Amino acid sequence: MSAHDALPRLAAARMHFTDVVSVGGVGLRTRPLRAFLSALGIAIGIAAMVAVVGISSSSSAGLDRTLSALGTNLLTVSAGTTLLGEEAKMPFEAESMIERIGPVEAVSAVAKVAAAKVYRSEQIPEQQTGGMTTYAARLDLLPVVGATVRSGAWLNAATENYPAVVLGATAARRLGIGAASPDAQVVIGGVRFTVVGILNPVPLAEELDSGALVGWPVAQSRLDFDGHPTVLYTRAEEPRLESVRSVLAGTANPQAPNEVDVSRPSDVLTAKQATSQAFTGLLLGVGGVALIVGGVGVANTMVISVLERRPEIGLRRSLGATRGQIRTQFLAESLLLSAMGGAGGVLIGSGVTVGYALAQDLPPVIPGWAVAGGLLATLVIGAVAGLYPAIRASRLSPTEALATP
Template sequence: MTAILTPKRLTPADVLRVGASGLRTHPLRVLLSALGIAIGIAAMVSIVGITASGRAGLNAELAKLGNNLLVVGPAQGALGTDAKLPTEAETMINRIDHVWSVTAVGAVRGAKVYRNDHVPTELSNGITVVASRLNLPAVVSADVAAGSWLTPAAQRFPTVVLGAKAAEWLGFDASNLGGRIWLGGRWYTVIGILRSAALAEELDAVVFVGWENATEDLGFDGHASAVYVRAEESAIGSVHSRLARTANPESPGEVRVSRPSDVLIAKAAADRALTSLLVGLGAVALLVGGIGVANTMVISVLERRAEIGLRRALGATRTQIWVQFLTEAVLLALLGGGSGVILGAAATAAYAMAQHWTMALPGWAVAGAVGATFTIGCLAGIYPAVRAARLAPTEALASN
């Protein structure tokens, strides 16, 4: 009676041990192959993580500054244009339902500002002089970096507050507050410097004077060049649609209404478009890494023909050989993928820390990276595994 021999089944632990043994025998080759996968995964994870962190940072910034600021001005453009808003524009806008607060600045045309009275008149650096309402910093979320803001008493005297860029251009900081600048043909004392206003960057290159002082001493005509409006966020669309005809009922077409936060959101959208391109480049790197894994496995099959033949002669089945080499390819890809996830997360954390963002790494990005490496390992290992399984024991041993 002939006995029927049944091949012993490999347990999962056996499969992992046998698959890992091939990696341990050629560490340098494994390192270089895994590096290709790691670079691709790190690129994709860091790109997604940095984009998500940037988006989280933007949302946090908008939450802090407010997403409900609207700016009303002449349709021709920014401060200093010939178009004018009616002098009653602020009062009329303040009557709109769901409007919380209103403030304004007005360009003081003809007033030039210089560091001192010896600077040639043509070297004004393009700094704009504006008359300002006292509640401007609160409405536009502009903090005082040094000194103080205009007060009801100070605005009646020749005192000014400098925007962030204007202070830099005029050579002022916290150390020389109280110094004077030459403005409109007379000396003005600098009592404060503002921080950069994220939602009103046009105010950074501005010198602020009190509304009363500008009217009495600098020939200001009382027309606001820009009106800043804070409204209830849930009603921002309704308020936006009513501002132009409220600010200038006779010529609403000559009024420009903008939402500064939309600019930040547009920048984020542009970043997302760029991210898609960079993710594509990361995918190319992954493809190159997958080819490297496949190449390594093919070479491994060629070099280990004797091992394959010996295992086949000792009773290993084609399926067991196939599973061994496929497992080896998957482990190689996962090694590179795991390293790539760690590198990508580290790069995201470093960049977020440098930008003062909260790190945000979506779970789907990590899961996708692991899934991508597993898929690459399977695809890259199929052909070498099949080739190894097809080797006849006699042929493999004879080749040695």
């Protein structure tokens, strides 16, 4: 059969999917470094988007786990300010009055001992307080606020009467104390206290993290504490939580309910998460910009590829390849290039998410929609970036293309 007879058959031949993939991969195989660098731009954008969504979702899952473990029924009642702007004081009997509220399940308290500063030793200058606060604490504080001890033990009926202190997680770190022991001592209000315990971070009472907690009796006898509670932690029945919340201020201080602040710590955590999600939206925008830049890189690569491969295009056209087949070849090449970058970006973003979650002790969560959306975005970017070069390649006539030096 002559070549003249074979041309119509070649022109009429239809390219199957495997043929399209094979022909589209020619440019990637012959120019691997250029293909890698172009795919890298797409990968960075997709990795950023998947990682941002994954880290945000993992943080949300961690918050949900924390609230499930600690509960959302904790209310705090704290002393506010007077009409003259001075620090208010709650009555001595505030705890017992709140305990009489029917739906209240548990109440505990701490009191800020403002004059008792915390130091590692007597040689530390007085102005270097380290941002730590001394609290007189009730013995039943830990279960009410959901706190746990990392090292040593919590105060008991014996140690609350003696110079013994339990440090919050942040306070222990600032003081350079890694574990509780008889040799670990700090100076509080000029008195040496032995560190008998160190707490884990307390999500629902973060003020305790930077606190040094001592027994109520020893604070009164050794630190000139007047006995007025500063913050009351209240657990109430979940269905009646809002009803309890509405009467807490008047119950804690009937004479001046306006001098009492009532809050729900879980609301603060939720608000922080909402702020984090807003920041996540900003980072997604940055990832989107990176993805667009990657798409421009793919388009640039495809345009250069068309210019460099004009003789190849002319040869294929002279052998009977149709304009549509040429267009499909270069569009497929662009899609493959973008898909490679997208797949790499998903793997990198997923790896970053898992690494962050494990480091922060969070459940790793990678939403399926983020993965699917990232891959779909790469295909859209690839199609848009490769459309013009593909059309340009298909419009080249065989004689024009073969005449290219």
